[in-house]
Amino acid sequence: MRRLQLQRRVLGSEVQGPVSRRPWYAGVALLLSLMVGMLVVGVSGQERPLTSRVPPSVPPVQQTQEPVEDYRYDAQGQRDPLEPLLKPEVQEELRPVPRSDARPPGPLERFDISALKLVGIVWGELGRKALIKGPDGKSYFATLDTYMGKYSGKVIAIENDHMVIEEQFLNAEDKVVPKTLTIPLRRKDKKEG
Numbered sequence: 521m522r523r524l525q526l527q528r529r530v531l532g533s534e535v536q537g538p539v540s541r542r543p544w545y546a547g548v549a550l551l552l553s554l555m556v557g558m559l560v561v562g563v564s565g566q567e568r569p570l571t572s573r574v575p576p577s578v579p580p581v582q583q584t585q586e587p588v589e590d591y592r593y594d595a596q597g598q599r600d601p602l603e604p605l606l607k608p609e610v611q612e613e614l615r616p617v618p619r620s621d622a623r624p625p626g627p628l629e630r631f632d633i634s635a636l637k638l639v640g641i642v643w644g645e646l647g648r649k650a651l652i653k654g655p656d657g658k659s660y661f662a663t664l665d666t667y668m669g670k671y672s673g674k675v676i677a678i679e680n681d682h683m684v685i686e687e688q689f690l691n692a693e694d695k696v697v698p699k700t701l702t703i704p705l706r707r708k709d710k711k712e713g
Contacts, residue, residue, distance in 0.1 A: 614689035616671040628668035638683050638703045648678040681705045
């Protein structure tokens with residue numbers, strides 16, 4: 521019986537043919553052939569540039585030349601096309617007004633204004649006073665019309681959180697040009713730790 525079953529199996533496989541254990545080879549081959557076919561169609565389907573050839577039997581057309589007017593560009597009154605549209609602002613050269621000998625210099629006029637620090641503002645019945653610390657480590661009081669800085673700056677306003685100083689400069693035409701500076705009140709930052 522076993523022999524009969526074995527013969528049937530062998531005969532059955534011969535009748536059906538060899539069984540392919542890897543049918544994916546056929547799928548890959550089919551996919552590759554489709555891709556190659558699309559590439560060939562894509563390359564051959566591109567348009568080729570047309571080269572125009574003039575038949576040798578047609579003589580070239582001769583054009584008659586008309587006299588050309590002599591054109592000249594008049595640049596007078598026109599903007600220079602190479603000049604930038606936005607011009608940089610030219611800073612006026614300012615010189616300090618010479619100090620008058622009529623009044624003696626104050627203690628705050630020895631220092632540059634950038635070196636001075638506004639550390640406090642005190643106000644009461646007599647008005648406001650600014651407490652200023654100099655680079656020498658000393659503190660000074662300033663009121664309205666107090667002179668300070670090397671360029672004869674004058675205090676014109678003392679507010680709650682800043683002080684305004686006006687300095688006088690001369691421009692190139694020897695006209696007096698005022699320049700205002702604001703010194704903010706410097707508060708100590710409290711570090712939490």
